[in-house]
Amino acid sequence: MKDTDSTLAQFDVAGAERLEKIYLTPDVVQQREQIFQLLDVKPGMNALDIGCGPGLTSLALAQAVGNAGHVEAIDIAPPMLHLAARRCSTQPHVKFHQADVLQLPFANASFDVSLATQVYEYVADIDNALHELARVMKPGAQVLLVDTDWESCVWACRDEARMRRMMQGWSQHIPHPQLPRTLIQRMQRAGFADVQVHTIPLLNMHYSINTFSGGMMGFIASFVSGLPDYGPQLVADWQADVSSMADAGGYFFSLNRYVFVARKP
């Protein structure tokens, strides 16, 4: 299976709506606000939203560049583009395109600023994708990439061996589950300079469906139960174990997002 086929399977209509709900939880709203504070986006700029998903970042970019600016947003998954277009229906200066990060439908040196949150970890041929990103950025433009290292995940449970097995299964949902540790070098090889790195932890101390980890539990369960050698019982037992940690007041989840900010020289 190609990585794009696996991505499209994860972001069918149900998957896109599930991700949108998670990305609207207070945890992720706050994380997005922290990310935007690192972005040098001004009214009148041409902005690019790579892998726009449900359009939460496209809307924030549209508000930041204002009517004098433009936002182009791309995604490979039609259900995501549908949600994004609906979210931005009052923003005529945002345009959506179904496109692969490996072939951006834009001329050289088109953009002042670009954002890709949780996207490049899905792309097997990431080095060519980063060269393609550099191609469409203007000299001096800023790029901001966010990715997760799933080995930074700490999740309290009673059965550690089962947790490790589940996380091994989940790491198969993307080609680069530990991308942040190689991303600085990859960005430099693609021609970006002045790469700065920041971490934004997601921390949940109680169990609720309206948190990042509560929502991700369903996403992980649905992906892992479709893998060979992972039956629905194992996955159900894992969910029961983790969520029941809350009964004794011992629920604990933490995961690092890594934010890379760089310039095209």
Ligand SMILES: C[S@@+](CC[C@H](N)C(=O)[O-])C[C@H]1O[C@@H](n2cnc3c(N)ncnc32)[C@H](O)[C@@H]1O
């Ligand atoms: C985890 S979601 C993040 C969505 C959005 N960036 C956000 O943070 O709200 C990953 C997105 O990347 C898109 N994507 C993955 N691989 C892609 C590719 N090769 N080209 C374009 N989009 C891609 C997916 O369809 C999905 O919408």
